[in-house]
Amino acid sequence: MFEEASEVFDNMFKSSFPLTFIVFIPAVLILVSPLPAEAAHEFTVYRMQQYDLQGQPYGTRNAILNTEARTVEAEVLSRRCVIMRLADFSYDKYQKALRQSAGAVVITLPKNMSAMPQDIVQQFMELEPEMLATETIVPVYFAMEDDELLSIYTQTLTSSSSQGTLSAAEVLLHTATANGFQMVTSGAQSKAISDWAITSLEGRLAGVGGEDLPTIVMVAHYDSFGVAPWLSYGADSNGSGVSMLLELARLFSKLYTYKRTHAGYNLLFFVSGGGKFNYQGTKRWLEDNLDHTDSSLLQDNVAFVLCLDTLGNGDSMHLHVSKPPKEGTPQYSLLKELEMVVSSQYPEVKFSMVHKKINLADDMLAWEHERFGIRRLPAFTLSHLPSHRLAQRYSIMDVRSVSPSSRHGAGEPPAGPHVDVKKLSRNTKVVAEALARVIYNLTEKGAPGDLQIFTEQMV
Incomplete structure (x- = not known):
């Protein structure tokens, strides 16, 4: 039809007409493993919106990313790239990363959205406008999950969670000496128009x-x-x-x-x-x-x-x-x-x-x-x-x-x-x-309500 x-x-x-907008080009995020035997893994990331409408700024104000990966379970998120899965995403966790001046946030999305529970999808839809309305200098990216990215997330989660059992001094020492996955953006950067x-x-x-x-x-x-x-x-x-x-x-x-x-x-x-x-x-x-x-x-x-x-x-x-x-x-x-x-x-x-x-x-x-x-x-x-x-x-x-x-x-x-x-x-x-x-003024002409104009021959 x-x-x-x-x-x-x-x-x-x-x-x-005057409208400040950003042209977004998908960036490539490179994860460098601390182990010599592990090769770097590249995957595409998509940046959060950035625009100004009627004098009001929306979205993230930065795009540069070159920092070590952590999950939100880590005690120290400052200058770290915080990886979150949509399945575990919440606005409180997102705000925690922003409050601690994270170096960046990467939210991973499943390839098959239909596998996600309806309540998680609905919650994220309702949070999208709030995320945009919260202007931030922290780069925020989204990525589609694959097996390698899930493996990296699992390893990072294990490392981040273990920090919760350490003392304050041990956390500082671990922060200074840890060799996690280094996340670096490459490719063309977004330009304002x-x-x-x-x-x-x-x-x-x-x-x-x-x-x-x-x-x-x-x-x-x-x-x-x-x-x-x-x-x-x-x-x-x-x-x-x-x-x-x-x-x-x-x-x-x-x-x-x-x-x-x-x-x-x-x-x-x-x-x-x-x-x-x-x-x-x-x-x-x-x-x-x-x-x-x-x-x-x-x-x-x-x-x-x-x-x-x-x-x-x-x-x-x-x-x-x-x-x-x-x-x-x-x-x-x-x-x-x-x-x-x-x-x-x-x-x-x-x-x-x-x-x-x-x-x-x-x-x-x-x-x-x-x-x-x-x-x-x-x-x-x-x-x-x-x-x-x-x-x-x-x-x-x-x-x-x-x-x-x-x-x-x-x-x-x-x-x-x-x-x-x-x-x-x-x-x-x-x-x-x-x-x-x-x-065609059909009602006044007495045409019945079930009269169909667009029959199979017509369409």
């Missing part, structure tokens, strides 16, 4: 029947986000939203090809950048279209803006609004058509409207539709998440899927957020059918 729809995107543009260019895509399908046609705008931001950029896949948030938008563009481009089904609505598709950074790409796009041009579809008759965000799983769909739509408006029509399609065709789905006012005092907006609401455009966001605060929107744990055979229990869901392709396909069908009913 999800085919490429690039043919409908006839406009591309780049916009730039103060003027980051954000690329967004815009495409449109022109309606037929007059000049002042209403316009429906469909929006999805394409960014992924997590504590480490190179490990941030953003499969559900917001790869699922972009996939849905592209599929909607493909489906409606077919309808708009034929004279009989060419509707009296303009359809505007917008894939935005900078979504995870307070929707900066959308902000600039609105400024370009509303403040810096004499003619724009956004300045004319906008029926509504539908933002698609995190729709790749779950049996719930929530329409997040800043103002409840008034009866008789196109926004109200979409709300009712979504309710009708769900109740008539997909009764397993629970649909609801969530009302939350825009809080301009907050540093970060909750949903993308609030960018449009600030400019007095009628907008809402559709998501399977009931709240914008859920940690999976900003996590390196947001991956596409895992195979059933890799799950740690029969019938159990995989740990962490993931994308269920069947549910993403179903949710796309719900949105497509509801939009079609609005565009």
Whole structure:
């Protein structure tokens, strides 16, 4: 169902605005063994985010690493590289390393995340924003575990734990004379960029029947986000939203090809950048279209803006609004058509409207539709998440899927957020059918709620 729809995107543009950001290049960490017979082991590490947004610094401020390895069980962590496994990670242990001025922190992640208990994954997702908000000069890296790295961790853990039985004098002597694994970063270092260019895509399908046609705008931001950029896949948030938008563009481009089904609505598709950074790409796009041009579809008759965000799983769909739509408006029509399609065709789905006012005092907006609401455009966001605060929107744990055979229990869901392709396909069908009913005014024409526009022949 999800085919490429690039043919409908006839406009591309780049916009730039002040945003200090760091370009991250995966570094190579070299572990040098104290034993002559042991060879050095190299493995890739991924640095924690570092950026400044609206004058507020986030993440680690340093990248250089050349120090001896320890685990958090050691008595003395100062100027040591502290290795932590995700399975044993806690914020208290992490803070202990920072308080003792560790030389660096390396957090190792299992290759098979689905093997991790759900509570550990959930705890780490909730801690990621706190880790980023705690500005530190201690370099923080992440690495994927392999057999050699696990062996090094086990040896380091044994050495670190034994220090707990030593006297204070023995600990100092051991610290001065011990020959542990030396951890050294090599390769290109990260460079700061103060003027980051954000690329967004815009495409449109022109309606037929007059000049002042209403316009429906469909929006999805394409960014992924997590504590480490190179490990941030953003499969559900917001790869699922972009996939849905592209599929909607493909489906409606077919309808708009034929004279009989060419509707009296303009359809505007917008894939935005900078979504995870307070929707900066959308902000600039609105400024370009509303403040810096004499003619724009956004300045004319906008029926509504539908933002698609995190729709790749779950049996719930929530329409997040800043103002409840008034009866008789196109926004109200979409709300009712979504309710009708769900109740008539997909009764397993629970649909609801969530009302939350825009809080301009907050540093970060909750949903993308609030960018449009600030400019007095009628907008809402559709998501399977009931709240914008859920940690999976900003996590390196947001991956596409895992195979059933890799799950740690029969019938159990995989740990962490993931994308269920069947549910993403179903949710796309719900949105497509509801939009079609609005565009072709099917309810007022007496069409039954279970009428399907996008049949097998259509898709």
